[in-house]
Amino acid sequence: xxxxxxxxxxxxAWVARAEDDLRAGAIVLSAEPPLTAxxxxxxxxxxxxxxxxxxxxxSRPFRKTxxxxxxxxxxxxxxxxxxxxLRRAAMLTxxxxxxxxxxxxxxxxxxxxxxxxxxxxxVFDAILARLPEEVRP
Numbered sequence: 845x846x847x848x849x850x851x852x853x854x855x856x857a858w859v860a861r862a863e864d865d866l867r868a869g870a871i872v873l874s875a876e877p878p879l880t881a882x883x884x885x886x887x888x889x890x891x892x893x894x895x896x897x898x899x900x901x902x903s904r905p906f907r908k909t910x911x912x913x914x915x916x917x918x919x920x921x922x923x924x925x926x927x928x929x930l931r932r933a934a935m936l937t938x939x940x941x942x943x944x945x946x947x948x949x950x951x952x953x954x955x956x957x958x959x960x961x962x963x964x965x966x967v968f969d970a971i972l973a974r975l976p977e978e979v980r981p
Contacts, residue, residue, distance in 0.1 A: 851901065852978050858897030860981040862968055865890035869961045873954075880957035881943035881950075887960035888912070888939035894964075894971040895919050895930070901975055910940035923974060933967050936960055 869886035872879040888910065895915045899906050902922050906915060916930030939960060943952060952960075972980060 847976065847978065851903070855897050855901040855975065855979040856981060858893050858900055859972065859975070859979055862890045862893035862897060862971075863981050865893060866961070866965060866968060869964065873957060873961060878954055878957065880952045880954055883957035884936075884939040884943060884952050884960045887957075887964035888936040890964040891933050891936050891967040892940075894968045897979070898922070898971045898974065901979060910937060912937045919971075926970060926974075929966060929970055933963050936963060 865886040869883045869890065872882040872886070891912060892910060892915060895912070895918075896906060898919050899915070899922075904918055904922060906918060909915065912930070913934040916926070916934055919930055920927045943949060
């Protein structure tokens with residue numbers, strides 16, 4: 845039985861935006877010098893959007909939040925096997941605001957940015973593996 849086209853389109857939109865953030869993070873990581881504050885921001889955004897795509901697919905409403913602990917907990921409520929990864933990914937939450945404004949620590953080190961982007965990629969891949977092919981970008 846085919847899936848609801850609106851649900852497919854909405855889920856695909858979240859997943860595509862998550863993929864865009866992963867690409868943006870990789871691009872700014874390759875700059876010389878790397879723009880590490882932007883990398884960690886895009887990592888947080890990619891993980892958040894992938895999780896929201898998962899929740900959308902499963903018709904689980906969520907509020908507007910950047911809190912990956914909250915969003916991840918909702919995902920784990922649907923698929924407990926995501927728990928170890930999403931618990932680890934919760935550390936990305938602060939990157940939604942940290943390093944974004946003057947007065948905050950200036951820039952994260954390259955290693956921290958690489959780790960954040962790797963974690964976001966793991967989240968994206970794990971979520972994508974649990975969604976049907978038709979929602980993939």
